[in-house]
Amino acid sequence: MLFRSTLGADAEDVQQVANGIVSVTDRYDGVVSDSQVTSDRGGARASFTLEIPYKSLDAALADLSDLADVVSRTEGTEDITARAVKDQRELANTLDRIREARIELIQADTREEKLVIRSQLQSLQATADAQQAALDGVKRQGRFATVNVEVSSAAQDHADDGGWSLGDALDDAGRVLEVIGGVAVVSLAILVPLGLIAALVAWVVLRSRRRARERALDS
Secondary structure, three states, rough: OOOEEEEEEHHHHHHHHHHHHHHHHHOOOOOOEEEEEEEEEEEEEEEEEEEEEEHHHHHHHHHHOOEEEEEEEEEEOOOHHHHHHHHHHHHHHHHHHHHHHHHHHHHHHHHHHHHHHHHHHHHHHHHHHHHHHHHHHHHHHHHHHEEEEEEEEHHHHHHHHHHHHHHHHHHHHHHHHHHHHHHHHHHHHHHHHHHHHHHHHHHHHHHHHHHEEEEEEEE
């Protein structure tokens, strides 16, 4: 069975989370079959392939989830019984052919025949070794679950963007007030000079009318 889990952590915490993954694996007698931790301008990330005994799988997955925010998790199933039967049958056939070839080698009359049979035996033995390794792998899958764990600071950023909290609302409200205040200041900066100009024009017109009346009275 294959499990995939993506954890989100701040860039400066990715290494600490990676160390925690190794500790959890050791705690449950698992094996880290592959691991990689990288950091660059784009952020920090880590990837692990773990082999966890089935008897400890639930507890191990729970402890892994406690290390950082769980962004996603998927579970895949595979029927390995049919694979085990198929691999075992193929290995048995190859071993039968090896036994037959050894009998043929004993019964061979010429040196050339023996060379050909020895070459066939080498090829069959290599095939048997590969088939045995495949069968061992299938049997191992029956005892261990494969867990792929990805840790990424980018995943953490994505998780942070997924919700809208009260703090986000207050921040948004603060930004709206800042915009309103800015508009008011700009408007005031425009309206005040216009008001002064209008008052000056009115004063000039009023003074001109007053002088006109005074001249009219004098005449």
